[in-house]
Amino acid sequence: MHPAFSVVFFTTATGAGYGLLALLGLLGGLGFIPADFWLGLVGMALALGVIAAGLLSSTGHLGRPERAWRAFSQWRSSWLSREGVASVATFIPAGLFGIGWVLLGKSSGWVAAAGLLAAAGAVMTVCTTGMIYASLKPIAQWHSRYTLPAYLTFAAMTGSVLANALLQGFRQGSRAMLAWALLATLAGWGWKLATWRYNDRLEIPTTANTATGLSGGTVRSIEWPHTEENYLLKEMGFRIARKHSAKLRRITQALAFAVPAILLAIAFFLPWPLGAIASMFAAGAQFAGMLVERWLFFAEAKHTVTLYYGRE
């Protein structure tokens, strides 16, 4: 699949943003993080800003972005529509929580309820994003039981590492938060390795034989219907060399998982502000690494239409 940067950035940014929003809503709503104006302002601005940037980026993928409002209508059948509805609906409790927690300095009663609702909305939105990909049968690497947990795990991971950096920056960090961010990073690493292992051994039942209805023997493409690349090949026939794929997987592992894990582990032993700086570098490296991971998620996915063009 063609890795369009607008979609790569969109899924990575909203994952991190909703992860951070869920943690702030949950921890703020339950009173684990005290209501602090500057911490709250920067935290909520970061979470909602990253989400908004991601959502705006996704409209860059559209042929007719001025009609994007229509995408809220088909939530009964379409995961993309459900994502649109959930992402916008989450802004309501998130906004109320922001007003109560940041501006009024409250963290009980309706503010707590709004925080928990915002967290629930964030989790639901990430689920709908994951399901858009997990529901596509023609792409075997996506239509697997690994896809939805991956989106949830990576949102929790990037959100936790961001939240830890934020709390450390405001001298509100704790060993528990550091440990949680480190564990989430290791969990994300493990899930990505398991997914790659599964995809590399995937045996797809759909072949050129079933695609053409010609049973038995081999079916070899001897002539395309057109001489130049068409929409299908540009959009769904994207190919990546095996050696580049291997190198990008190593870059993903280093930037998204190994470097953040090491920095977070070191941060346990560093005094302020060094621990905060290490935590921020961890968040930055992880975001860059997740962009590479998401690029590969698209580039390594193979669509059944490529079978018609003789591409295995």
Next chain:
Amino acid sequence: MTCLPVQTDKKLGLVIDLDTCVGCQACVTACKEWNTGGHMAPLTDIDPFGGHVDGVWFNRVHAYEHTTELGGRTVNFPRSCLHCEQPACVTVCPTGASYKRASDGIVLVDEDKCIGCKLCSWACPYGAREFDTDVGVMKKCTLCVDRIYNDNLAEDDRVPACVAACPTSARHFGDLGDPTSAISQLVEERGGVALMPELGYQPTNRYLPPRARSQRAAKVDAPALVPIKAEGGFLGWIDRMLSN
């Protein structure tokens, strides 16, 4: 609404005979010619006379070499929308632009509602949908809805443009939901198959596999040629001289 109809009154579709298709591309050009002025018009071409020609087509004819233990054969393979009974291209549509008609099962796009998110083309395993980068919306085969119900055309012409154009009658149009229709009988008789049935899209269109090849060589009644006998006399002398 992108929810699918529980049942359609008819299942209009195509049956394509891979035995008789000669890969002449007549259906491809007839489709383009009709539809660039039809329901989904225009079928934009980008840089049509340049080095990187691209454009929207609803029908593409591939060529394959199918090799089995009986030998190899070339198979021309027209590929277009199969008007599936479970079209995920419709259910994934976030705007309601894609829909499947309850009356005849045809899958269509309402161009005025399409936002060009391209998700439907990802959801189609058959590559039936092509994006028009110029208009910014998705386009697809309409089964020539503007021909098959067109009172301005003679009754014989109320078939999709690709069917009307086929010089070898490799393309057939009709109601595949009616087991007594000529097209359903043809599928029954020739063992028509659905493409990628394992994905569960339940395509309406069927492909008739190439007929089994004959194992007997053609019978030739003429006797085998025999060498001319070298004769005596003048002609025999010439034959011997020329043979040296």
